[in-house]
Amino acid sequence: MNRYARWTIAGLIVAAAACGDIATPIRIDFYEWRLIVPSTTGPGNDSLTFHWPRSRLPVRIWVEDAANLPANVPSAIAAWRTAYLYDEFDAAVVSDSSTADVIVRAGAAPGIQFSRVRLPSAMATECEGATDLDISDDHTELRLPVRMYIDPRSDPAAPGLAACLALTTTHEMGHVLGIWSHSAVATDIMFAEETVTAPSERDLETAEVIYHVPANIQIVDRDGGEVPLE
Amino acid sequence: MLLLVLLVSAGAAKAEAQMEYYGRLGAVGTGILLRDVIVEEITVRPSIAPMLALGASLPIGPRGYRVGLEGALASAKFHSSEDGTDTDLGTLRTGTLLLNLEGPLHRSFRWRVGLGGLKYWPSDKDGIFRQGAPVRLLAGAGLDYRRPVLSKWDLLTSLRYDFHRFTTEELKDRGFSQTQGVSRVSLSVGLSRSIR
Numbered sequence: 001m002n003r004y005a006r007w008t009i010a011g012l013i014v015a016a017a018a019c020g021d022i023a024t025p026i027r028i029d030f031y032e033w034r035l036i037v038p039s040t041t042g043p044g045n046d047s048l049t050f051h052w053p054r055s056r057l058p059v060r061i062w063v064e065d066a067a068n069l070p071a072n073v074p075s076a077i078a079a080w081r082t083a084y085l086y087d088e089f090d091a092a093v094v095s096d097s098s099t100a101d102v103i104v105r106a107g108a109a110p111g112i113q114f115s116r117v118r119l120p121s122a123m124a125t126e127c128e129g130a131t132d133l134d135i136s137d138d139h140t141e142l143r144l145p146v147r148m149y150i151d152p153r154s155d156p157a158a159p160g161l162a163a164c165l166a167l168t169t170t171h172e173m174g175h176v177l178g179i180w181s182h183s184a185v186a187t188d189i190m191f192a193e194e195t196v197t198a199p200s201e202r203d204l205e206t207a208e209v210i211y212h213v214p215a216n217i218q219i220v221d222r223d224g225g226e227v228p229l230e
Numbered sequence: 231m232l233l234l235v236l237l238v239s240a241g242a243a244k245a246e247a248q249m250e251y252y253g254r255l256g257a258v259g260t261g262i263l264l265r266d267v268i269v270e271e272i273t274v275r276p277s278i279a280p281m282l283a284l285g286a287s288l289p290i291g292p293r294g295y296r297v298g299l300e301g302a303l304a305s306a307k308f309h310s311s312e313d314g315t316d317t318d319l320g321t322l323r324t325g326t327l328l329l330n331l332e333g334p335l336h337r338s339f340r341w342r343v344g345l346g347g348l349k350y351w352p353s354d355k356d357g358i359f360r361q362g363a364p365v366r367l368l369a370g371a372g373l374d375y376r377r378p379v380l381s382k383w384d385l386l387t388s389l390r391y392d393f394h395r396f397t398t399e400e401l402k403d404r405g406f407s408q409t410q411g412v413s414r415v416s417l418s419v420g421l422s423r424s425i426r
Contacts, residue, residue: 021265021408021410021411022264022265022396022397022401022406022407022408022409022410023406023407023408024265024266024267024406025404025405025406025407027268054315054317081356082360084357085266085357085358085400085401085404086272086274086310086312086317086319086357086358087310087317087318087319087356087357208268209268209269212268212269212270212272212312213269
């Protein structure tokens, strides 16, 4: 083998080592996240999909100092953040409720007249939650703030209450970030009567996929300013 | 470094007299770190990074060959791109250590090849670096051009290429298999203690 052949072979080996891409996993293990509502333009249903636009990150969340919310809300944010590889979603607790995108309160949700769409409450035994979305009649706008309620409906000393508050907060945070439906699988935290304590791989994959499909709901700020869809 | 220390201690004063030191400043461009598909294709890559390299070498044999160690640091923003939109993912620093073999090529040009490691230091332990940043095996090659500027110092212009295969524990846990080939090219200028 002459000198040039040796160099050519060496070059080809180096080129082969340098080329080649990482193999991407196929994301197919997710569930329906869209909110299915009667269409406003005729018979049939409308499917609403939402994610927070990057220009609004981190989402500003105001948290009432009750029902262990100041500890549970950051934990819930951190749990959902593990879904994301590319900084698709982030949230931060803020002190001023008047400028918050999301208001989290302890206690039962008020009457349904407050909001146009209420995502069905999580129904763990010791507590329950609700997330209210103020969606415009034509299903094109989400008016801020989103309101989240965590209701410790049992005795504060009841066994299991602390765990219930934590998992219900994580469940409702799933609604806040854009999972507007419930999973049909009991091992998912977005199951309507959730029992697991953390988002499952299906939950996380669903949360991830949401941020890579176009939203069809636009945010409207409290002052009426619209945040463009991505 | 151990090798260099051993060589110097073995040859003591003579080796010290023949040791070349250099420092270079320049910029390094890095190819795609990661290619993913969720709905659209997503790529992750660092921006062009300023870099600082320091090195030293000793002669091995009479034909102008030298062996040396070189360490380099670079720091730049890195970002993901999806459907024409870039997202800032923070700052990504890299440190490299290469054991180099170099030799004469033509007049003031010298070639070099090296093997070593590359360490990533992201500013945030998050996203693809949530479970930490890896050290990767690094192979490199380059071309140096020297021009005397002072009695004992040369102006050193270097063009370097290196590659490694990239992945992280977080990516492996997410089901990414194999690794991404990453190429880097740098151009730098510096000063080298003359080896003439």
